[in-house]
Amino acid sequence: MKECIVVIPTYNEIENIEEIIRAVFVLPVLFHILIIDDGSPDGTAKKVQELQKEFPGRLLLEQRQGKLGLGTAYIHGFGYALQHGYQYIFEMDADFSHNPQDLVRLYQACKDERYDLAIGSRYITGVNVVNWPMSRVLMSYCAGKYVQFITGMPIRDATAGFKCYHRKVLETINLNKIRFVGYAFQIEMKFSTWKYGFKIKEVPIIFTDRAKGQSKMSIKIFREAIFGVIQMKIRSWFKSYNSAV
Numbered sequence: 001m002k003e004c005i006v007v008i009p010t011y012n013e014i015e016n017i018e019e020i021i022r023a024v025f026v027l028p029v030l031f032h033i034l035i036i037d038d039g040s041p042d043g044t045a046k047k048v049q050e051l052q053k054e055f056p057g058r059l060l061l062e063q064r065q066g067k068l069g070l071g072t073a074y075i076h077g078f079g080y081a082l083q084h085g086y087q088y089i090f091e092m093d094a095d096f097s098h099n100p101q102d103l104v105r106l107y108q109a110c111k112d113e114r115y116d117l118a119i120g121s122r123y124i125t126g127v128n129v130v131n132w133p134m135s136r137v138l139m140s141y142c143a144g145k146y147v148q149f150i151t152g153m154p155i156r157d158a159t160a161g162f163k164c165y166h167r168k169v170l171e172t173i174n175l176n177k178i179r180f181v182g183y184a185f186q187i188e189m190k191f192s193t194w195k196y197g198f199k200i201k202e203v204p205i206i207f208t209d210r211a212k213g214q215s216k217m218s219i220k221i222f223r224e225a226i227f228g229v230i231q232m233k234i235r236s237w238f239k240s241y242n243s244a245v
């Protein structure tokens, strides 16, 4: 069985892609990387194809037609990772808002401490966010509180997108029933993991806003998160919620 794969969704990340790939491949753990690119007009996928010659078998690429959202990109990547036998499956942004070195800490939490899901969390010790506008910090922090209030889930950073899953979590959750595509996707995945009783650890990280390229955050994504949490909670009252078995 293969060990670790980092799934990185990309849309117009030409300014970050090479640097982030190299930053992962110098780490002391043998990570594979799977890029899920949604037809980025800036040529992100072409750059990855060039780099694949340098990292054969270790740098993988899936290309989709058009921008289909971060959530569906991850679902696609999880399917690939499960099918190809990876044991630990990571989520990470391409833009260095997540420090690649923290991948090793997330891995240790799952591998050595035997957690089923490790989350890189910004809100364990205060607010560890660098260079984000105050409006986004507040929105993200309040979103966490709101999710805790509605769902009762004891996770401080509900929208966090830096994670390590043990494969058994992704085998158990019915990925075909995950509905959301933006930040709500991150909340829904944590909620499902928690509902199934898996062991979750929040690992403190520092989140630094991207220096290059642009965020794809939109009002639509924000709205999906606000109303999505309530829908998710209501669906959870029905026994069939997300049942994969």
Ligand SMILES: Nc1nc2c(ncn2[C@@H]2O[C@H](COP(=O)(O)OP(=O)(O)O[C@H]3O[C@H](CO)[C@@H](O)[C@H](O)[C@@H]3O)[C@@H](O)[C@H]2O)c(=O)[nH]1
Pocket: 008, 009, 010, 011, 012, 013, 036, 037, 038, 067, 068, 069, 070, 073, 092, 093, 094, 095, 097, 140, 159, 160, 161, 162, 182, 183, 186, 210, 214, 215, 216, 217
């Ligand atoms: N394939 C694909 N990738 C996408 C898409 N939209 C965004 N991405 C990729 O997803 C990553 C995160 O996108 P950003 O647009 O930079 O996200 P953000 O607004 O900074 O949000 C981050 O923080 C949120 C919590 O505050 C997280 O919920 C979110 O997952 C992400 O980590 C980047 O690698 C970006 O290229 C898409 O439609 N398709």
